[in-house]
Amino acid sequence: MFAQLVASGLVQGSIYAVIALGMTVLFRSTGVVHFGYGAFFMAGAFAVYVFSQVVGMAFVLAFLAAVAVLVLVGMAFERVLVRPIVHGPHVTVAMMTVAMSYLLTGVARFFWGQEVLRMPPIVDVPPIFVGSIVLTAQDLLIIAGCMALVVAFFLFFARTKLGKLMQAASQVPRGAALVGINVPGFHMAMWGVVAGIAAVAGTLVAPVTMLYPDMGAHLLIKAFAAMTFGGFGNLGGAVLGGLLIGLAEQLAGFYISTALIDIFAYLVIIVVLIVLPNGILGKKEATRV
Amino acid sequence: MKRMTAILAAALVAVANPAFAEPGVGEDTIRIGIFAPLTGSASIFGRAAFGAEAVYNEVNEKGGIHGRKIEVVREDDGCDAARAISAVRKLTAQDDVFLIHGGVCSGTVMAVRDDLERQNVPFVILGAASAGIVKPFKKNLFQPIPNSDVVATQMVDFAMSKPGTAKIALISHTDEWGETNSRVATEHLKKAYGLDISLKLALERSTTDATPQILQLRNAQPDFVLAMLYPAETALLVRDAHKFGMTTPILGNFGVSLEDTRDRVGDMAAMANFYTFYAYEPALSSAEIEPWTKMITKYFPDHRADTFSYEAMGGALAVIEALKQAGPDLTRDKFIAAMESIKDFQSGILNTPITFSADDHAGVNGGAMIAYRDGKPTVLKTWSE
Missing domain, CATH: 3.40.50.2300 (Response regulator)
Structure with a gap:
């Protein structure tokens, strides 16, 4: 029983982690907290659905097309909606991301307002039994997809010159611009990249959650809790936070009360902000003056 | 003038x-x-x-x-x-x-x-x-x-129409709708049959996984599960019950459509133990x-x-x-x-x-249940029907 709960917790946690990862990547590279990321995730899932189920493309092509579309949407949003206000107060940019969320959700509601659609699993095979643990192929894909993204972005930010440059440009944009770095170009690229991650996440998760215009809102809260728990802006922290929240939900739901599952993420946010404001892996920010 | x-x-x-x-x-x-x-x-x-x-x-x-x-x-x-x-x-x-x-x-x-x-x-x-x-x-x-009230009563009566039913579990949302339905079913079960709900669980809206609930139900081994849930969460429960091999009949509420649940679950085998309240005389998809x-x-x-x-x-x-x-x-x-x-x-x-x-x-002041029998939606007033 315990092993099954741990396995299911890791799957759920991976879902939260992959969304938290996208938001963390954007935060680290541009300094923007993306409150509309749940809607991007929803848009990615719907894009795959449209290309595979409506247009009739093969799944791999549909997936690639959806990622490409979301990358373009992310870049366009940055260029048209964010860049003109990026030097304003943080709250203005944050509100713009909220507006993006309403815009994308509204478009989805316009076309699919009456439907909760089923997204076929990527691999349609019977559940896999590992001892007493039951896992579906989709569960394994979610965990594997999450881990692959984490490793890729960790390597990108920690080991590549471009990754380090992006972080530096985010922290000191004026200095980066003075040495000839195209900071707005970097930012636009990162908006595209995180939108692409949203498409990947949507593709992995939609067969589990099903497709509907508001599907991203609920998971966004869990992703925020994961980021807060793990340490805001820390890639490993976002993933660790997501996994721990997934595990805790399952264990608390089984051993204490099922009513705890839904409020657990909120409890985490409250407790962490009071007891451990920088999260598990977060570092206290210090500014040299 | x-x-x-x-x-x-x-x-x-x-x-x-x-x-x-x-x-x-x-x-x-x-x-x-x-x-x-x-x-x-x-x-x-x-x-x-x-x-x-x-x-x-x-x-x-x-x-x-x-x-x-x-x-x-x-x-x-x-x-x-x-x-x-x-x-x-x-x-x-x-x-x-x-x-x-x-x-x-x-x-x-x-x-x-x-x-x-x-x-x-x-x-x-x-x-x-x-x-x-x-x-x-x-x-x-x-x-x-x-x-x-009519729906919750019918769900209990349908479960109790199966000979030997002694344990009924209930899973519901914790909002006003879920709690009201649960209360009516609980009171009717006590008043009409002298039984208490054997296990009460919560499943919140927009949840994406029902593993803890299914594992608890599997442990408790009830004869029926009354699901006071909205359509998406009912489908989630049915899907995860099938995933974990739970064969206990699940009874859905009025707001849950048999066809819609089938489409959301996407697996007819998972629908074998699912019944939902049905208000109509002709069966779905019938002539x-x-x-x-x-x-x-x-x-x-x-x-x-x-x-x-x-x-x-x-x-x-x-x-x-x-x-x-x-x-x-x-x-x-x-x-x-x-x-x-x-x-x-x-x-x-x-x-x-x-x-x-x-x-x-x-x-x-009445109704029935509907379930798939030999792949066809079938209206059932009682279990033995």
């Missing part, structure tokens, strides 16, 4: 034909307002609006009622109380409707019912099933569908329900008819019956009196007759 003659003529017309003075009633029209969630996440339930409107259109094609055709004005409330209030104000003040046949979400109905009572506008519920809608009693308000489906698609060719599409057709037929009984000199008071005189009205679509009285406007 000319002005005086015109006033006299108008007064004579009004006296000779008082129905013209009644809001929404013209020489050859009766205006009915419909409001429902036509967009948004609850719009699946709003399909009831199209079934009702199809009935009214069909009556018009057959000549109308006492020489008058029904004119429908449809508004979208998005299942939002504020929008419902605006929609109803528009229907009564601007469109000047005779009666309102609307409300699929209990919250929207609660938001507008007092205002409609004050105006004495007949208010026939389209699909909102909360038993609280008709409590306290309101003279102008009629509920021609099985309400939540008997085909004429009702055709009636809807005749007027709304793009409409994909499913369980909720038929929900308000019985109520619309009851409205037609009352309009006929009220006679050509139609007034709202006459219509209300005619509705109250409806007894054992067989609509042909609902599996339980509609009965109203002067002090009880909850019109449908």
Whole structure:
């Protein structure tokens, strides 16, 4: 029983982690907290659905097309909606991301307002039994997809010159611009990249959650809790936070009360902000003056 | 002099034909307002609006009622109380409707019912099933569908109709709807059968996994699971029960459609142990329900008819019956009196007759369950059926 709960917790946690990862990547590279990321995730899932189920493309092509579309949407949003206000107060940019969320959700509601659609699993095979643990192929894909993204972005930010440059440009944009770095170009690229991650996440998760215009809102809260728990802006922290929240939900739901599952993420946010404001892996920010 | 003659003529017309003075009633029209969630996440339930409107259109094609055709004005409330209030104000003040046949979400109905009572506008519920809608009693308000008390009672009775049933588990949302349904089922189980709910679990809205709940149910080994859940979460429960090999029958609520659950789960094998409340006489996809489906698609060719599409057709037929009984000199008071005189009205679509009285406007007091048998939807009054 315990092993099954741990396995299911890791799957759920991976879902939260992959969304938290996208938001963390954007935060680290541009300094923007993306409150509309749940809607991007929803848009990615719907894009795959449209290309595979409506247009009739093969799944791999549909997936690639959806990622490409979301990358373009992310870049366009940055260029048209964010860049003109990026030097304003943080709250203005944050509100713009909220507006993006309403815009994308509204478009989805316009076309699919009456439907909760089923997204076929990527691999349609019977559940896999590992001892007493039951896992579906989709569960394994979610965990594997999450881990692959984490490793890729960790390597990108920690080991590549471009990754380090992006972080530096985010922290000191004026200095980066003075040495000839195209900071707005970097930012636009990162908006595209995180939108692409949203498409990947949507593709992995939609067969589990099903497709509907508001599907991203609920998971966004869990992703925020994961980021807060793990340490805001820390890639490993976002993933660790997501996994721990997934595990805790399952264990608390089984051993204490099922009513705890839904409020657990909120409890985490409250407790962490009071007891451990920088999260598990977060570092206290210090500014040299 | 000319002005005086015109006033006299108008007064004579009004006296000779008082129905013209009644809001929404013209020489050859009766205006009915419909409001429902036509967009948004609850719009699946709003399909009831199209079934009702199809009935009214069909009556018009057959000549109308006492020489008058029904004119429908449809508004979208998005299942939002504020929008419902605006929609109803528009229907009564601007469109000047005779009666309102609307409300699929209990919250929207609660938001507008007092205002409609004050105006004495007949208010026939389209699909909102909360038993609280008709409590306290309101003279102008009629509920021609099985309400939540009836549904919860039927779910318990169906489970107890299986010989040897001793343990019933319950899983519900923790909102007002889920708690009310749970309370009615728990009280009925105790009062009628002397049993307590053996295990009560929560499953919140928008949850994406039901592993802890299924594992607890598997441990407790109940004979039935009563699921007081909305459609998406019911599908999640059915899917995860199948994933973990749980074969305990799961009973779904009125708001859950068998077809919709099948589509969401995407696996017929997972549906083997799922039953849901069913209000209609003909089974889904049967030849008997085909004429009702055709009636809807005749007027709304793009409409994909499913369980909720038929929900308000019985109520619309009851409205037609009352309009006929009220006679050509139609007034709202006459219509209300005619509705109250409806007894054992067989609509042909609902599996339980509609009965109203002067002090009880909850019109449908029974129902059935539906499940797949040999791949076909089958209506079951009791387990052994």
